[in-house]
Amino acid sequence: MDVDIIAHKTIHDVCIHEAVIRLLRIPKEVLEWDDERRERFVQELKDGKVRVHRARIIIVGCAGAGKTTLVERLKHPNNDEMPTTTTTVGLDVHRNVFHVDDGRLISMENTTSITVSSREEKMITLMDFAGQSAYYACHQVFLTKRAIYVLVSDMSKCMDDKVSQLECDTKGTVFADWKHGDYIRFWLQSIRTYCGENMPVVLVATHKDKNTSNENFFDEILHSLPEEQNLKKHISTQRYFEIGATPEDKEKIFDIQKLLLHLLSPENGEQQYSHWGEFIPSFC
Ligand SMILES: Nc1nc2c(ncn2[C@@H]2O[C@H](COP(=O)(O)OP(=O)(O)OP(=O)(O)O)[C@@H](O)[C@H]2O)c(=O)[nH]1
Numbered sequence: 001m002d003v004d005i006i007a008h009k010t011i012h013d014v015c016i017h018e019a020v021i022r023l024l025r026i027p028k029e030v031l032e033w034d035d036e037r038r039e040r041f042v043q044e045l046k047d048g049k050v051r052v053h054r055a056r057i058i059i060v061g062c063a064g065a066g067k068t069t070l071v072e073r074l075k076h077p078n079n080d081e082m083p084t085t086t087t088t089v090g091l092d093v094h095r096n097v098f099h100v101d102d103g104r105l106i107s108m109e110n111t112t113s114i115t116v117s118s119r120e121e122k123m124i125t126l127m128d129f130a131g132q133s134a135y136y137a138c139h140q141v142f143l144t145k146r147a148i149y150v151l152v153s154d155m156s157k158c159m160d161d162k163v164s165q166l167e168c169d170t171k172g173t174v175f176a177d178w179k180h181g182d183y184i185r186f187w188l189q190s191i192r193t194y195c196g197e198n199m200p201v202v203l204v205a206t207h208k209d210k211n212t213s214n215e216n217f218f219d220e221i222l223h224s225l226p227e228e229q230n231l232k233k234h235i236s237t238q239r240y241f242e243i244g245a246t247p248e249d250k251e252k253i254f255d256i257q258k259l260l261l262h263l264l265s266p267e268n269g270e271q272q273y274s275h276w277g278e279f280i281p282s283f284c
């Protein structure tokens with residue numbers, strides 16, 4: 001198939017263009033450009049192209065849910081000890097923290113042999129959002145369709161439990177009376193608004209070791225979501241994990257890694273992440 005077909009918006013309809021974009025593995029955003037930019041892009045692609053594998057994983061959730069702990073465990077899945085964390089301020093960006101090799105996620109902290117700048121390397125960046133509500137306004141700026149989302153929630157809490165004002169620093173704000181369920185809804189609504197109704201979300205329930213009564217946390221979340229906004233569509237038992245502060249949960253950390261890799265694969269019908277392995281002009 002010839003890339004020329006997408007140079008002019010008016011010639012072919014959008015469905016054909018979408019098919020071409022998928023087949024040629026070029027950025028979807030091209031479809032939103034005007035004719036002049038499209039023509040330029042097509043010409044630049046003909047002058048030389050390069051295939052890039054870059055991905056972003058964004059970790060969201062209420063303060064104290066265990067986001068940073070999860071990030072550290074994903075980075076060091078073989079460690080038996082639980083990492084020590086302090087509350088995240090703003091946003092921590094772990095740039096190119098994972099390298100993908102032979103179908104596995106490899107933490108860059110365990111290797112020195114990879115040249116990150118090399119275009120051929122398959123690299124993943126992790127963004128760990130602060131859960132404190134003071135930062136929520138600026139977080140929206142980072143929400144993009146070009147990401148995989150992991151929503152973290154503390155399963156030792158019920159959806160109707162109020163979040164501690166101290167922990168979330170909500171005193172005197174609109175978040176002051178928010179419950180744990182409100183934060184889950186907030187994040188799913190934000191992801192839906194900025195990334196579309198088909199964006200899959202990985203749900204990680206933490207503090208399993210402290211959870212004494214809640215046998216079915218996934219169902220509790222599901223039932224707490226309003227029908228009319230169709231937020232249920234974003235979550236699935238296929239993308240749901242329960243983890244606690246125990247070394248035995250190491251296997252689950254590897255399972256989360258595997259799922260994240262699976263979601264990157266353009267061959268996986270369910271995924272949204274078509275950017276992995278796309279072709280861009282080589283001068284970019
Ligand atoms: N018992 C238990 N403690 C956990 C678990 N996960 C995290 N913690 C603890 O919960 C506290 C908060 O964890 P963080 O990972 O810093 O939470 P966070 O979501 O990053 O919090 P913010 O950065 O403030 O948004 C820390 O003391 C962790 O050690 C878990 O599964 N079980």
Ligand SMILES: [Mg+2]
Pocket residue numbers: 067068069086087088128129130131
């Ligand atoms: Mg944190």
